Amino acid sequence: MASATVSKRTTQNLRNIYLTLEGLQKARQELSFLKTTKRDEIAGTIALAVEMGNLEENAEYDAALSEQSMVENRIFELEQIVREAKIIKHDTNSSGFITIGSTVVLKMDKDVEEFTIVGSIEANPAKKMISNESLVGSALLGRRVGEEAQITTPRYSYKCKILEIR
Numbered sequence: 001m002a003s004a005t006v007s008k009r010t011t012q013n014l015r016n017i018y019l020t021l022e023g024l025q026k027a028r029q030e031l032s033f034l035k036t037t038k039r040d041e042i043a044g045t046i047a048l049a050v051e052m053g054n055l056e057e058n059a060e061y062d063a064a065l066s067e068q069s070m071v072e073n074r075i076f077e078l079e080q081i082v083r084e085a086k087i088i089k090h091d092t093n094s095s096g097f098i099t100i101g102s103t104v105v106l107k108m109d110k111d112v113e114e115f116t117i118v119g120s121i122e123a124n125p126a127k128k129m130i131s132n133e134s135l136v137g138s139a140l141l142g143r144r145v146g147e148e149a150q151i152t153t154p155r156y157s158y159k160c161k162i163l164e165i166r
Contacts, residue, residue: 015120015133016086016119017080017081017084017085017086017119017121018085018086018088018100018118018119018120018121018122018132019081019085019086019087019088019118019119019121019122020087020088020101020118020122021087023085023118023119023121023122024082024085024087027078027081027082027085027121028082030074030078031075031078031079031082034071034074034075034078035075038071039071042064042067042068042071045060045064045067046061046064046065046068048060049061049064081121086119088100088101088118088119089101096144096145096165097142097143097144097165098117098140098141098142098143098144098162098165099117099141099142100117100118100119100132100141101116101117101118102116102117102165102166103115103116103117103165103166104116104117104140104162104164104165104166105162105163105164105165105166106140106160106161106162106163107160107161107163108158108160109158112163113128113160114128115128115129115130115136115137116128116129116130117130117131117132117137117140117141118130118131118132119131119132120132120133120134135151135152135153136151139151140162143162144162144165145162145163145164145165146161146162147161147162148160148161148162149162
């Protein structure tokens, strides 16, 4: 499991970390919460488990140590994100091109959809925030209003027309 975490971090180091100002603020808030409140909470849980004795067969102790490890890994990851983030500065798209930070209105088949293109860390398809690294996001980058983009996924292939860029 440790090698998966290391390789994920190594891969992340090789690519840019794009965040909006809001995304950076959320990362800082989570980091602060984990370094203070959550660390203290876990330390208290570990102390209580130690008081119970017999640490070899103490499920609460094992669970607390596991949680502590996950929290420390997340702290490390967030510190890297905050340190290396490149802030998306989007100015209502004066360039006319779709860039990271653009909100685009697309005609996809018979539907009209609106997406905001963000960095992979902030991506949340349920909130219509798609990664610049996703199949859709990467197909749209650099295009202009009126152009069509061919989106090919493992299951589907379709064209979408760019109606608006904000």
